[in-house]
């Protein structure tokens with residue numbers, strides 16, 4: 209199979225249409241069989257639920273080319289499960305989990321020429337999403353939906369890749385206590401756009417959001433969970449007392465990598481903002497972010513500095529181990545890597 213002629217190493221995190229997307233429609237209480245489409249646009253009623261009451265959920269995962277020439281993705285069953293939970297919370301019809309994984313396989317296979325080559329630093333980003341397409345005017349869930357998967361080749365999410373970035377502590381919240389912060393719904397990201405534009409304008413890569421109830425605990429950034437390392441080398445992973453952090457698949461995988469593969473001690477607990485100056489490393493983790501080191505966090509009245517020079521040793525090891533498992537250069541003893549057969 210002939211790869212597309214792209215400058216793979218020069219890709220940013222931006223959309224470019226590929227050959228196929230996947231689409232399935234929900235009508236009369238059932239999902240149809242689903243199909244690939246080369247039409248990357250949608251035509252919808254002006255009264256579709258998505259436009260009025262924001263019934264939209266999404267996922268993000270990646271396909272990787274391995275050194276051995278295979279195409280794989282990482283724990284797609286976990287994205288299927290999280291999307292199922294997101295759908296339930298927004299009263300949308302969950303897309304069956306096995307069908308989610310099959311649809312990911314199908315759309316990646318059809319776009320194999322767009323999977324960036326091994327070693328290029330780029331990957332094929334897979335964005336499953338679901339919207340309410342049925343008409344609603346009173347506030348209620350719609351009765352028709354569309355599930356789609358688009359794929360697009362991407363490079364690093366934060367400019368500079370593994371160079372440490374600066375964050376600011378946001379004056380705003382990204383989610384309400386016991387609201388929808390723990391699901392992957394577009395409405396959470398709409399909430400985060402104003403603070404995100406404000407952070408970028410002030411020269412920051414992203415925001416650090418605090419817990420929306422007491423504003424004393426660290427929650428997450430606009431698109432990734434946090435990880436810290438204390439002076440004794442323990443990996444400290446923030447938990448939310450208000451259930452407003454997205455359960456990152458990358459973070460959960462790194463906890464397993466740290467404990468079971470690297471023999472590290474891991475603490476998963478609420479982390480106060482007041483203690484972040486005691487840590488020696490900080491990073492953001494997620495599908496798009498991979499592990500992006502945080503060099504400095506500015507807040508009203510001061511800064512915590514981890515170092516803007518180089519990624520710290522623990523974040524580097526975690527990043528290299530995880531990406532090694534994903535691209536096949538480190539043996540996957542967890543059963544996380546999902547091979548996609550490309551005929």
Ligand code: PLP
Nearest residue numbers: 431432433454456457458494495
């Ligand atoms: N937190 C937020 C707000 C996100 O958007 C993402 C991205 O999906 C993550 C965390 C990381 O989650 P995952 O590792 O499953 O990609």
Ligand code: COI
Nearest residue numbers: 268269431494495496497
């Ligand atoms: C992902 O990591 O897949 C996300 O959805 C995060 C988003 C901010 C790009």
